[in-house]
Amino acid sequence: MSPQRFLSKSESLVPMTAQALVAHVLESGDFYAAAAVHAIADAKQRQRLEERLFSSRRDVLMLARWEHTPANVLDALARLEHMPLARRVVKHRNTGGSTLKHQFSQSEDPALTGLLALHPNTPAPLLLQIAMGDHDQVVLKGLARNPSAQPEVLRLLAQRFPKRFDKEIASHTAVPADLLGTLYHRGDKFVRAAVLAHKHVPEVLVQQAAKSSETLILRALVKHPQLPAALVETLSQHKDNAIRSALATRADLPLTLTARLALDECDSVRRAVACRTDLPPALMQLLAEDHDPWVRQWLGRNPMVGKQVLQKLALDIHEDVRRAVARNPNCPITLLEKLASDHRSWVRAAVAYQPNVTSCLMASLARDSAVDVLSGVAANPHTAPALLKRLVFSEELDVRRGVIMNPAAGPEVLLPLLQDPYYLHRVLLASSPKLSDQDKWQLRDDPDARVRFALFQWLAGRALRPVADRYFYRRKA
Amino acid sequence: MNTILVVAEHRRGEVRPVTLELISAAQQLKTAADDRVLLAIVGQEAESLASQLQWAGVDEIIACKTGSAEFEPELAEQAVSALIVSRKPIAVLLPHSVDTLGYATAVAVKGGYGYATDVFKLGYDTGALVATRGGYNQKVNVEVDFPGFACVVMTVRGGAFKPVETAGAPMLTVDDRSELTARSRPLEFIEQGGGGDIDITTVEFIMSIGRGIGEEANVEDFRELADNIDATLCCSRPIADAGWLPKSRQVGQSGKVVSACKLYVAMGISGSIQHMAGMKHVNTIIAVNTDPGASIFTIAKYGIVADIFEIHEELQAQLA
């Protein structure tokens, strides 16, 4: 179906300006479209949109918890009176900082502070205010877990309640180095281990911890990028499997130790060795014979593994090992061709999703019957457009979605999917930059509200951008 | 003197453990010392199965012999209905199970008894029997009573009552119902799974990953972890769309509903409606997420606020 023919179905042109778009929505009375264009409406239009959106208590309650409700609509909701909305709005992940601040100052609900302490958009001064004034342990613990909490908040908590929240603070990504030192010196082994595992850990603590014999401490320590060579050597003999496994991932591991760990009796140690990119050929050969299938799988995925070893692993009895080879970025095309006829579909699917294939190989995989393989073919940029045009009509919705995900699928391939029975596919296309706004405009009367919302949200986003859709102007001319 | 009738459940020659929970639930309905608890067992081998029912708190075991060794809904219904008529219990307790789903309603409807299913709390309020069950997908507790009913049939949720632990020596009565007929015939049992891809609708322990996983190598890391703890690795849509896990492992609206799952470890899944549609019913959900306010925590039983990669590393270390 050509884009032109498809367009001839459309009776109207997509509104060009924000104002025209909102006017269309107001005329249609579409509730979800109204939520989508709220952000681009002028004051007068906005008032009319809100009349539509907030006409019943039922609708208002629904909007306050709907996962797609935009921030500006939530803000308008928060200002409605006599509605049990505050908690819903403050819980909503789309709610913006200023709305949250407003809620905090307006509402008397004691539960709100706890919810604000957890919200990623709560403004920094407000978080600080909670850290300074609040006494509720649950609220403060939540605050210490909030990824948006800034160093001052953590510092304040550590000061006001020594030890109480140290575990949470030590696990927070924003904790500064000096505070880590404080926590380390007053902490138990768990706090200390968390401090040592932290990316801001001061060097001096690492030195101190090196003398420890506590397993938990050493496990954390062994992941630190700078360790004295002697300690690396000692730890390679440590009886704790986790310590040796972590050691086997270290970039600075001397070859002699790598060779020793490749023979370690613990599976997880050898698995870690199999992932190393500095393995000499002899060790690769050795690991390719390992009895643990996970060792062979990790080796199969290792980008430094040579052709010969890959060839050997491609014959492995374990399906996941053969799949690993097919997923190796350096798997030669001849080997991929062989794996493309593997008797297990999950191995063939690995080939179908490979970026290093030929359109010829894709054509042969397209004759497969397994949905995983066909989905891979549908999503693969090397698949010929003619083939994609056929897959668009697959019975399997996963295969059709594969085409939507295909970076090389152009509008001529995608257009028929605007009629796809599965709403999610229409949602994806409504926000796909590959289709023109005019093509998408046919979704304006879609029976599924989520599709209409996605369309109008996309169009509203466009209206906010300075350069209008080129395609549109070409049409108009 | 009141009578409480409990119906035991059995399959392939074994009494199912939920029966022991019903025996202790029945004790809560006793109001006087001389109240009696009857334990019925229905089937061709009812008499020999009675040897597995020697528990304290049971006054009498009634072995209802029918023509079918395994459960058949019409035979069970007729046998239990006949017992209600002859023994006049004030309450009949059945497990809320696949078998009773097939006949408990028929017993209540045909006999005109009070009826409630999936009850997890029992008691009396000023003499009236009160049962508590869940409503609105377990979001509320609903207390129901049964005014005007001399007998109430209830199916009881598994795990709601502590199983009886003390042995007893109840008397045994045989009730021969081998003349009963039915219009369905149980045939063979079939074990699911084995061979081919795993059917995630039948597995009980699942670990699941979502969009936050980032790249394919991380998927493999979690697959290895799942392997180590004997869980099946499942995913939300973006992972299957990327071809990183088979479509058959996708949980949610465009994937599958993991109906048999009992333990679900959600790694970095925020809880979109799409995904939750496939797993929100699971009894024990453990959610790991960096956002302490993520909606997944509203349906989870346990929550861990943490980075999934750190948790992964730590789990692997502790399991090594």
Place this chain on the structure above:
Amino acid sequence: MKIVVAVKQVAALDEDFEIRADGLDVEEDFLMYDLNEWDDYSLEEAMKIKEAAAEGAVEVIAVSVGPERVDESLRKCLAKGADRAIRVWDDAMEGSDAVTIGRILAGVVKKEAPAMVFAGVQSSDQANAATGMAIAATLDWPHAAVVAELDYQPGANSARIKRELEGGLLQAVEIDCPAVLTLQLGINKPRYASLRGIKQAAAKPIEHWALADIGLDAAQVGATAALSRVRRMEIPVKGRAQMIEGTIAEQAARLIEIIKEYKGETA
């Protein structure tokens, strides 16, 4: 021949809802209505039988009990290919329990005389798992619950089914027909209605039946005919997850502990 598919419009709740002033139900404004999840599967199973048979040989009828809002859910069934949709309602039916709803549906079945009746195993809101079996009990038809596989030729006098038991076990059963079956999630892969189907469904009529049409009187339906009475509804105290505290090592250790506890229980 006909297949009757009994469907329900269920109500879902989010967090932060409120109980009605009389304490007997949730305030209506907080409820969000949708077709019961199980019903997608029952309808699909009926559609599969219809599509495998000769054109026009099988008629699929979706039936539901409820007020006007239920039309929207029935419309969904029509869009997926149901031939007819019947909504039964009378104000006297307000407060009916699952068993009473089953009695009302049985009235429709008596009139339509189908060869099969399908219902979902349970509804996602009240989960009584009783309605389908109440239809069977009222009609005294053969019945089976939690069917995960169905092998049935239209018009045959028996069908082979597999019931899904606890712990991943299936049981094969032969059952005489006509029968009432409650179908389990996953028995098939429900379709999505095509845009054309949705358009056509908008034009199809939904039959509205009243008490008289099913030969019942007001005393046989509604709250007074129910086998239980709601005394009180309350929001349980636990809501959010129990948070596992501590550093990452402690959290991971507790997680392993929970997994081990779980394995111990089911061993």
